[in-house]
Each structure stands twice: as C-alpha cells, then as structure tokens.
Amino acid sequence: MIDLVKKTLLTGVGLASLTREKVEDVAKAFVEKGKMTEQEGRELVDELLLRSEESREDLKKQIEERVQSALQKMNLARQSEVDALKEELTEMREKLNSAE
Secondary structure: OOOHHHHHHHHHHHHHHHHHHHHHHHHHHHHHOOOHHHHHHHHHHHHHHHHHHHHHHHHHHHHHHHHHHHHHHHOOOOOOHHHHHHHHHHHHHHHHHHHH
C-alpha cells in the first residue's frame, strides 16, 4: 500500500516541488482513512521529503551545468577578465597623464 501511495505522489506531483506540508497532509489523510498506520505515515513523510530534497539538488545541479555550458558557448568575458582590463586601462591612463 505504501509503495502505491509513494508512486502516486511521485507521479502526480513533481518530486522536486513536494513540500513538507503537502506530504504531511497526504499522509495524514491516509492515516485518518485507515489506509496506513501512523508509523507508516511518518516513514512515508520522511522518505518523500528526503527524495524531494535529493530531486531538488539534482535539478539545481543540472540547471547550473546547463547555464555554465551556455555561458561558455557564448564566449562572454568573465568578471575577473573585465576587472583586469579596467585595472590595465587605469594604469595606462595614469602613465599617459604623467607623460603629458
């Protein structure tokens, strides 16, 4: 029974978007209807929250990797490179002003 509930929740609601409140509400409803014990309900909440967090972390990692890949393909200057150029330009202006 618990496996069916897990599969239903994981399929019906995006795992990464599960919140503690949603999970607890579903588990509470099943406990009240006698579909599972309170212990099974607590275990369900804990497991789904753990999976939800893992899914969020995986999604975050995938997004970061794709953003980095896109930025590399765009061949944009990094902030450190821009800062170095600004510093070099400032030094050149100072030398030019002192030479005048």
